[in-house]
Amino acid sequence: MPQQSQTSPSLxxxxxxxxxxxxxxxxxxxxxxxxxxxxxxxxxxxxxxxFLTRFWESPARPWFIVVPATGDPVAVIPAIGAELxxxxxxxxxxxxxxxxxxxxxxxxxTTTLGDVVPPGGCIGLPMGLETHLRMPLADxxxxxxxxxxxxxxxxxxxxxxxxxxxSEAEIDCIRRSCTLAGRAFDRVPEFALPGRxxxxxxxxxxxxxxxxxxxxxxxxxxxxxxxxxGDVISPAGPVPLQRGDLLMLDTGAVKDxxxxxxxxxxxxxxATEPMRRAHHALWQATEEAMAALRPGLRAxxxxxxxxxxxxxxxxxxxxxxxxxxxxxxxxEWPSLTPLDETELRAGMVLTLEPGCETRDGAIMxxxxxxxxxxxxxxxxxxxxxxxxxxxxx
Amino acid sequence: MPQQSQTSPSLxxxxxxxxxxxxxxxxxxxxxxxxxxxxxxxxxxxxxxxFLTRFWESPARPWFIVVPATGDPVAVIPAIGAELxxxxxxxxxxxxxxxxxxxxxxxxxTTTLGDVVPPGGCIGLPMGLETHLRMPLADxxxxxxxxxxxxxxxxxxxxxxxxxxxSEAEIDCIRRSCTLAGRAFDRVPEFALPGRxxxxxxxxxxxxxxxxxxxxxxxxxxxxxxxxxGDVISPAGPVPLQRGDLLMLDTGAVKDxxxxxxxxxxxxxxATEPMRRAHHALWQATEEAMAALRPGLRAxxxxxxxxxxxxxxxxxxxxxxxxxxxxxxxxEWPSLTPLDETELRAGMVLTLEPGCETRDGAIMxxxxxxxxxxxxxxxxxxxxxxxxxxxxx
Numbered sequence: 001m002p003q004q005s006q007t008s009p010s011l012x013x014x015x016x017x018x019x020x021x022x023x024x025x026x027x028x029x030x031x032x033x034x035x036x037x038x039x040x041x042x043x044x045x046x047x048x049x050x051f052l053t054r055f056w057e058s059p060a061r062p063w064f065i066v067v068p069a070t071g072d073p074v075a076v077i078p079a080i081g082a083e084l085x086x087x088x089x090x091x092x093x094x095x096x097x098x099x100x101x102x103x104x105x106x107x108x109x110t111t112t113l114g115d116v117v118p119p120g121g122c123i124g125l126p127m128g129l130e131t132h133l134r135m136p137l138a139d140x141x142x143x144x145x146x147x148x149x150x151x152x153x154x155x156x157x158x159x160x161x162x163x164x165x166x167s168e169a170e171i172d173c174i175r176r177s178c179t180l181a182g183r184a185f186d187r188v189p190e191f192a193l194p195g196r197x198x199x200x201x202x203x204x205x206x207x208x209x210x211x212x213x214x215x216x217x218x219x220x221x222x223x224x225x226x227x228x229x230g231d232v233i234s235p236a237g238p239v240p241l242q243r244g245d246l247l248m249l250d251t252g253a254v255k256d257x258x259x260x261x262x263x264x265x266x267x268x269x270x271a272t273e274p275m276r277r278a279h280h281a282l283w284q285a286t287e288e289a290m291a292a293l294r295p296g297l298r299a300x301x302x303x304x305x306x307x308x309x310x311x312x313x314x315x316x317x318x319x320x321x322x323x324x325x326x327x328x329x330x331x332e333w334p335s336l337t338p339l340d341e342t343e344l345r346a347g348m349v350l351t352l353e354p355g356c357e358t359r360d361g362a363i364m365x366x367x368x369x370x371x372x373x374x375x376x377x378x379x380x381x382x383x384x385x386x387x388x389x390x391x392x393x
Numbered sequence: 394m395p396q397q398s399q400t401s402p403s404l405x406x407x408x409x410x411x412x413x414x415x416x417x418x419x420x421x422x423x424x425x426x427x428x429x430x431x432x433x434x435x436x437x438x439x440x441x442x443x444f445l446t447r448f449w450e451s452p453a454r455p456w457f458i459v460v461p462a463t464g465d466p467v468a469v470i471p472a473i474g475a476e477l478x479x480x481x482x483x484x485x486x487x488x489x490x491x492x493x494x495x496x497x498x499x500x501x502x503t504t505t506l507g508d509v510v511p512p513g514g515c516i517g518l519p520m521g522l523e524t525h526l527r528m529p530l531a532d533x534x535x536x537x538x539x540x541x542x543x544x545x546x547x548x549x550x551x552x553x554x555x556x557x558x559x560s561e562a563e564i565d566c567i568r569r570s571c572t573l574a575g576r577a578f579d580r581v582p583e584f585a586l587p588g589r590x591x592x593x594x595x596x597x598x599x600x601x602x603x604x605x606x607x608x609x610x611x612x613x614x615x616x617x618x619x620x621x622x623g624d625v626i627s628p629a630g631p632v633p634l635q636r637g638d639l640l641m642l643d644t645g646a647v648k649d650x651x652x653x654x655x656x657x658x659x660x661x662x663x664a665t666e667p668m669r670r671a672h673h674a675l676w677q678a679t680e681e682a683m684a685a686l687r688p689g690l691r692a693x694x695x696x697x698x699x700x701x702x703x704x705x706x707x708x709x710x711x712x713x714x715x716x717x718x719x720x721x722x723x724x725e726w727p728s729l730t731p732l733d734e735t736e737l738r739a740g741m742v743l744t745l746e747p748g749c750e751t752r753d754g755a756i757m758x759x760x761x762x763x764x765x766x767x768x769x770x771x772x773x774x775x776x777x778x779x780x781x782x783x784x785x786x
Contacts, residue, residue, distance in 0.1 A: 052628050060717065060726075099523060101732055137524070210596050
């Protein structure tokens, strides 16, 4: 763990790391003709400032980071965040007593942007795929009017091309998250016993993740059913596990603000033939994709690697994406689909998530986390066993 | 727990409850001249449909619910959600293979809205305080153009006046969440011992919440320091608890999709005089506000009740809000500030959250959850003890 976190829990990395990120963003902005970047999403704010809090769970207040063309970013934030932001590296922190129904930071933000962007200038804001505007839409409209003739332009690519290349320190964080989740997965056979309701298994799995060192558990999903499950995003119900079920648990556990995102499958009782066949195909397809993956391929190429491998091993790939980026949120771009042409570059952290039907109406999904290196793929999650684990067999 | 959740984890309440909510929204829409409501935020989607998932943690895909002037809502959602949404009450579920960089549900949403809103009509969208647009901004701009001459109008009040009045079934959910959190708070003296790092205490507290029945723990914050803490939104660091510290833990634990949000304070070792004085004032101010609160008062009136009581008991109120709404998210409107004139009505669930300085640079915050009834206040959280608990004294 970086030294700073010993005294400043809000500053995960040394200030120099954030300055470096800022400079990379500024180079990207310069290339796109953007005079200042306006960031409103939790992940973007954390990325630039190190401001780590679970308070995003409250939708009451907007938070703004302004990245000027040169120099340090400015935080324009609710007063409740001043103390914590003050422990991060930014020195220019402007606050207002939010929520204020008359003016919820808007005049402060207008002044801040107006000072760093000339009247003919351009303000970049992520507006594209996989982005949201985390502020009231009416306030954004008012902001546009107040800052005219300055214009707003889409800065999605500008942010994504920077954030998607992880530093070694970031990769270490993700690896730690993967490692602790791996230990929790190893303990699943202790509590995912036949007869136990799935909701109890989910609860015990979250407890295991915390016991193994997660700061918090932002995501647990899964499923269980005969030979396979119905979907991968449902909460748990009270139905008990039964022999013949395939159980899947999937988690996004968080360590120092960084996520893992991988799943594991378990046969309850002896693995059935449909489970074995699917697991073999998914495991092999992952193995083959990892062996073939190199920088310079595109997201769609990696999708093709995975899907053709699945077909070669006798199963039909699921129609959704077969993996995605990973880091400061549970899922990041790119998406491993036939349509995503994002170039895969060294330093990108990805999930490989091939899935297939085990039989009509039942599926199995297999997931690993990797970082793409110059000449190879490095696993961040402990590799799933080649043979499907059996519980209570 | 409502019977339906025994077989359908995605449908927390009977379908009739959701139909009733829809009809209340539609009455509110009619009063505002809105022909259809477009909902994009997780809480609004869950409120109308019962679609309960932690998958919102992935920002990759937008989700849309269209509430027409009459009849059932329509779900326009990524294909990955079809199975779970199919177990909810809506029957008209339209999906696309998201994320699609060419058209991420936009043409499907355009058709859906175009069919239920006449060309001269109005589409309501929450745009005001405490709302966000959970879809790419560029797609929203394209949607506006595609649907012209239909216009978009702010539907914040339209949604908030409906959602803020909780049904008895919703109140039961919040009460269950409060009750389980109360049991976890009772166990804090077992693990918040002098010498233990705050991050270990946070971890154990989350484990206790899960063991006591939380489905998941969306929020834990807190602080510790001599006589008081510095802020209330920070993550935990490695600093060990010491005698003379005031420890606060705050949680938003989730049960069936509904939150509690309250905190508890503990003296580590014997309570100091500044702690005792602040705790007494905060406890008494809460008691007096609960005795005086009735429907018809406004949020700003309740703020005044709390702040004048604090002053009467010899402490200075913190400048931020002193409470807020609660339910499907950790915090909901209204805000207990001098500026919020929202009328408080029977059926509203609120937090009372008075805070004050204990000494220069250190604070204490006290929090309870209540539901406002016709003639009284009903506590949902187990009342904090009148005397500040001491651990290891």
